Amino acid sequence: MEEFLEIDHTVLAVNDLILAERFYCDVLGEIFGYGRIEDRSGLTTDEIIRGKRLREMRGTTGSGNVIAPHSSVRVGETLIPLFLYQEHVQEPPPEQMRGTPRIALTVSTDELERAIDVLSRCDIPFEGPVEHPAPCPVAQSIYLKDPSSNFIELACPRE
Amino acid sequence: MPRPGQLSHVMLEVADLARSEQFFKEAVGLVHVGRDLWNEDRPNSTFQTSAGQYLVLVEVPEVKRDGPGVHTDFLLTIEDYHRVVDRLRETGCLKGDFRGDLGQRSVGEISQYFVDPDGHQLQVTAFSAESFQVPAAGLGKMVAGKIEDFPVGSITHIKDGKFFIVRLEDGILALNHTCTHMQCNLVYQPEHYRFYCACHYNKFTRKGEHIGHTPGVPPLMAYAVEIQDGQVIVDTDRNIARSPAEAKRMVPVPAAT
Numbered sequence: 001m002e003e004f005l006e007i008d009h010t011v012l013a014v015n016d017l018i019l020a021e022r023f024y025c026d027v028l029g030e031i032f033g034y035g036r037i038e039d040r041s042g043l044t045t046d047e048i049i050r051g052k053r054l055r056e057m058r059g060t061t062g063s064g065n066v067i068a069p070h071s072s073v074r075v076g077e078t079l080i081p082l083f084l085y086q087e088h089v090q091e092p093p094p095e096q097m098r099g100t101p102r103i104a105l106t107v108s109t110d111e112l113e114r115a116i117d118v119l120s121r122c123d124i125p126f127e128g129p130v131e132h133p134a135p136c137p138v139a140q141s142i143y144l145k146d147p148s149s150n151f152i153e154l155a156c157p158r159e
Numbered sequence: 160m161p162r163p164g165q166l167s168h169v170m171l172e173v174a175d176l177a178r179s180e181q182f183f184k185e186a187v188g189l190v191h192v193g194r195d196l197w198n199e200d201r202p203n204s205t206f207q208t209s210a211g212q213y214l215v216l217v218e219v220p221e222v223k224r225d226g227p228g229v230h231t232d233f234l235l236t237i238e239d240y241h242r243v244v245d246r247l248r249e250t251g252c253l254k255g256d257f258r259g260d261l262g263q264r265s266v267g268e269i270s271q272y273f274v275d276p277d278g279h280q281l282q283v284t285a286f287s288a289e290s291f292q293v294p295a296a297g298l299g300k301m302v303a304g305k306i307e308d309f310p311v312g313s314i315t316h317i318k319d320g321k322f323f324i325v326r327l328e329d330g331i332l333a334l335n336h337t338c339t340h341m342q343c344n345l346v347y348q349p350e351h352y353r354f355y356c357a358c359h360y361n362k363f364t365r366k367g368e369h370i371g372h373t374p375g376v377p378p379l380m381a382y383a384v385e386i387q388d389g390q391v392i393v394d395t396d397r398n399i400a401r402s403p404a405e406a407k408r409m410v411p412v413p414a415a416t
Contacts, residue, residue: 008234078166
């Protein structure tokens with residue numbers, strides 16, 4: 001059986017790249033001690049011209065979509081590319097903090113406490129900490145949403 | 160167990176848990192950990208990577224459509240990558256590598272996209288050892304031209320030698336045309352007085368100093384260059400790594416030439 005080494009990245013779709021960058025780099029970045037933009041695309045003259053050339057060469061990407069503008073942020077050690085929606089998409093209700101699909105970032109107990117402080121200070125609604133019984137691999141979690149209502153979980157692993 | 164700051168798990172919605180479980184077990188080959196491990200009010204199934212991260216499938220009545228570009232990428236060794244891709248090809252779920260087709264993969268980077276039974280896009284990627292080396296042209300010493308062929312302010316691409324001749328007021332450089340991030344080929348943008356890499360949007364000054372977003376990218380490597388009898392001679396066997404301080408310096412051009 002092959003060895004899947006790790007998940008290198010998982011992409012999220014957002015409806016505002018600037019707000020998303022600020023959330024991941026500044027808010028989650030403060031929780032994890034690191035939040036930085038690593039790539040940007042579609043927001044520069046280079047990319048507009050490149051997009052035109054790509055359309056001439058292929059029309060669309062293999063997935064059938066023109067490559068959407070995107071940023072890639074690194075939060076802690078996690079690379080999260082953020083692609084811009086090209087249409088309006090139904091968001092979950094504002095009061096719903098927990099749902100699927102969702103991504104979860106690993107936090108220590110100290111970071112979990114820091115998260116509560118940072119999210120409260122930034123007026124970002126969240127649910128938790130929620131305790132999970134065994135055999136759940138995670139002992140406790142905080143649930144929140146990014147500015148585009150992507151479900152995010154901060155997960156403290158079970159020892 | 161993932162470290163703090165690493166991805167813990169990704170939860171995907173699926174319409175038929177048994178069907179998806181079989182797909183990820185047999186077609187993809189992920190290690191299955193168990194059912195209903197998570198504190199969710201819906202049936203769920205968990206797979207794990209060597210780094211201790213989880214892919215969790217959650218059965219829902221109606222699977223939401225993914226947004227543009229949304230996918231999850233798994234890293235494998237080269238050998239395991241080929242076995243997985245061969246298996247995925249047999250199932251008919253491979254979607255190719257559009258970025259590779261457009262020349263936007265670095266040297267030694269191979270990748271394929273595929274879809275699961277619910278249409279979620281996934282990716283497998285592997286890197287060979289050459290992904291992490293900036294190659295020298297290895298053509299020995301070559302004459303790039305006469306010094307007057309490279310007036311001050313000129314940037315000339317010598318494709319065969321894999322370098323740019325950069326002539327500025329300070330002197331001359333033969334910069335390796337390979338991006339020091341992940342070894343894609345650079346282009347020179349005269350409008351912006353910079354080198355540009357379309358793979359990950361890294362940018363470098365005319366002296367090869369890194370400017371842009373990606374942290375930790377070193378300056379462009381340079382070949383040894385000398386001027387003899389008015390000719391610019393580049394040693395394409397000597398690919399020199401430069402520190403940020405060294406990248407500010409150029410090889411002076413003798414006044415007599």
